[in-house]
Amino acid sequence: EKDGYPSFMEKEIHDQPSAVEQTLLGRLDESGRLTLDEIKIDEAVLRSIDKIVVIACGTASYAGQVARYAIEHWCRIPTEVELAHEFRYRDPIVNEKTLVVAVSQSGETMDTLMAVRHAQEQGAKVVAICNTNGSTIPREADAVLYTHAGPEIAVASTKAFLAQITAAYLLGLYLAQLRGNMFKDEVATMLTELEAMPAKIQRVLDEIEGDVKDLGQAMKDASSVLFLGRHVGFPVAMEGALKLKEIAYIHAEGFAAGELKHGPIALIDEGQPVFVIVPSPNGRDSLHAKVVSNIQEIRARGAVTIVIAEEGDEAVKDFANHIFYVPEAPTLLQPLLATVPLQIFAAELSSAKGYDVDQPRNLAKSVTVE
């Protein structure tokens, strides 16, 4: 079942090119338009929504946070991402003009289910992004967009995360197309970029897995690891930290790189390992330069910097103690690549410490109690 891998998690990390590919499959009609037949919500309703609220827990919430950047950019609809257990208890402003997107691998997470019910009671339509056919959340939602990642056995979520981002992007492109925010050829171009991702994810696995594992082994006695990212790299940083907490029981935290000087930089001292997810140098604005200067700042204070950057990015090399290059991709799609080394690192570190990678202590695969 593990296809010869030592753990389900490792197998599932390797399933990721196919998880993304399967989630994208069959989305174009003869005229080259994106179709999402599953979204059986009246188009007039989808045109009238004025807010999107993504509700989810854990890794699924980070997928939602990544997707928010894309959805707001493509659809110009204000989008919030909220932990399902917080959402319900704060009297959220949700109505017929709100589209709620519930993201859940298992489809059984009680916190998310309760939030779905609460949103529906307020008149909102709910689209579920789910990996488990026929589970409770998709049954109760108004529409479902299934991720086709295949069964995820390891407690720590990997391939579901990439598939959730992919599905949420499809939803964003679909809404942008429907509402006239994007031209047909703009949608088609982004879909072509998405379709190129499985091969790029495969390249990450083929080209850097060995080196990331060596680093995981070398760092097995680390007592704290920090992760920095900006824009879509920020939720990726939090996801990298969550993986490490879950399966290697190491204190880890993900920060927005811009937040460093507002507090977290005080944590940096000699030898502190810090992963930094560097945006593409070809991307928008000055994101790249800002993150590079963050790397310089923490290096100057003794941090051991582990940099994930786009291939060809020479500017970061001088400040990196370790560097892992991932293939070039549009900024919004970089999370599908940059997350992979963080997953490999966590799995390797966990196994180097002799822990059960697939069944971490105190955790269950699906949390069916509130």
Ligand code: F6R
């Ligand atoms: C992290 C992890 C959890 C789940 C969370 C939501 O590796 O597995 O954080 O992502 O419990 O679960 P689902 O997606 O099943 O609702």
